[in-house]
Amino acid sequence: MKKLALGLAAAATIFGSIGGMGCKGDSDKPAGGAAGGAAGGVKIGLVTDVGGRGDQSFNDGALRGLEMWAAGKKYTAGGYQPLPEAELKASIPVSLQNSGIAPLGVTPVVLTSKAQEDYEPNLGLLVTEKVGLAVGVGFMIENALEAAAKKHTGTRFLLIDSPLLDAQNKPYTLPNVQTVVFREHEGSFLAGALAGLASSSGKVGFVGGMELPIIKKFEAGFIAGLKTVNAQAADQAKRVYTGSFDNSSAGKRAGLDLYNQGVDIVFHAAGADGLGVIQAAKEQNKLAIGVDSDQAHLAPQNVLTSMVKQVDYAIYTAVKSVADNTFKAGDRVLGLKENGVGLAPVKVDFPNKQAALDKVEKLRTAIVEGKIKVPATLEELQSFTPPPIE
Structure with a gap:
């Protein structure tokens, strides 16, 4: 089997009743009918990765793009409720406030997976529901989504965080699949620079989740920015x-x-494990840098910033293309230039903060303009020569 077989064991839970069907778990019936029911417009399906709903990071970002932005819904213990306009506006970051985000009238059908083995049957359930788009969240779902797309050529798929990979691990395309990957190393570079400028001890740390190439991108970029x-x-x-x-x-x-x-500042790229890092920062009165979504609300005095991946916007724009009948298969790559990654607002104070932020902004501009090529691997990091900065 190509790529890594992770073999995580657990059950899948369905968030939304799917045509009366179940998949290794319980189902919650949203208010106003089942998710994927007759109410609302085209159904858009989404399968989370193992972190699931409530990770305050990658999966929650994906759910924000589908449920809040595209569907205008708020998920509660009792099911979906209409999302108040004020909450919608508050959920949109400053960098996207002029991007025209508004509910599209779609109906979300969300399945959360607890093990890699759940991915393919969950995607199959979405196909059974005749969704207009089936979204697979996370690089670990690539094998399953590839198999589902080949089997169900009449269904459109969106793969977040990985290209399709052939038996030799080389990227390729399918006519019914759009993929989105991010230049995480670029945003992590800014996080590393900020950490180096904000640290009072000069001791900085990094916590990764699984030791995989995509997480090494965060590490490489972070250390390059720090350097x-x-x-x-x-x-x-x-x-x-x-x-x-x-x-x-x-x-x-x-x-x-x-x-x-x-260490007084730790950057995590560890999914739900990172929630523990932030809790540790809070208990020790130190600083943490969050990932994927703005995690400042978890510990406002202890989260320096977050390296945000706009998974939410990538999903929203794909859903909008389905609604507009302009969906295109192929690969999308989002970095600093495309506003696909970046730093969340820095609300914690530290000495010489404004000078540090100005320096980080200069570095961001240099990356966007192609003047700095950020290393994406540890091998590239070894040969990275820091650029002169004012």
Whole structure:
């Protein structure tokens, strides 16, 4: 089998009743009818990765793009409710406030997976529901989505965070699949630069989830940004992996260990494990940098910023293309230039904050203009020469 077989064992839970069907779990029936019922417009399906709903990060970002932005719905314990306009506006970041985000009248059908083995049957359920678009969230779903797309050529699919890969792990395309990947290393570069400028101890850390190439992109970019502003801190940076994406306790242990070694800022790229890192920062009165979504609300005094991936907007624009009948298969790559990644607002104060933010903005501009090529692998990091900055 090509790529990594993770073999995570658990049950899948269905968020939304799917035509009376179940898949390894319980179902919740949204208010006003089942998700994917007759009410509303075209049905849009989404299968989460193992982090699931409530990870305050990658999956929640995906759900925001579908449920809040595209459907205008708010998910509650009792099911979907209309999303108040004020909450919709508050959920849209400053960088996207002029992008025309407005509900499209679609009906969300959401399945959350607890193991890799759940991906393909969940995608099959979405096909059975005749969704206008089936969204697979996360690189681990690539195998399953590829198989489903080949089997169900009349269904459109959206794969988030991975290209389609052939038996030799080379990217290729299918006529009914759109893929979206991000230049995570570019946003992580800015996070590293900010960490180096904001650290009072000169000791900075990184916590990754599974030790996979996509997470190494975060690590490489982060250390490159740190090296650009503080070479000594980059050389001494502590880097650890938890080995999972759904274990906040493991993240907390990793965070506490780093903080106890004198590290005062930790950047995590660890999914739900990162919630534990942020909790550790809160308990130790240190700083953390969140990932994928703006995680400042989890610990307003302890989250310096977050390296945001606009998964929400990638999904919203794909759904809009389905609604507008302009959907196109193929690959999309989103980085700083495309506003696909970036830093969340920095609300925590630290000495010389404005000067630091100005320097980070200059670095962002240099990357957008092609003056800085951020390393995407640890091998590229070894040969990376920091650019001169004012």
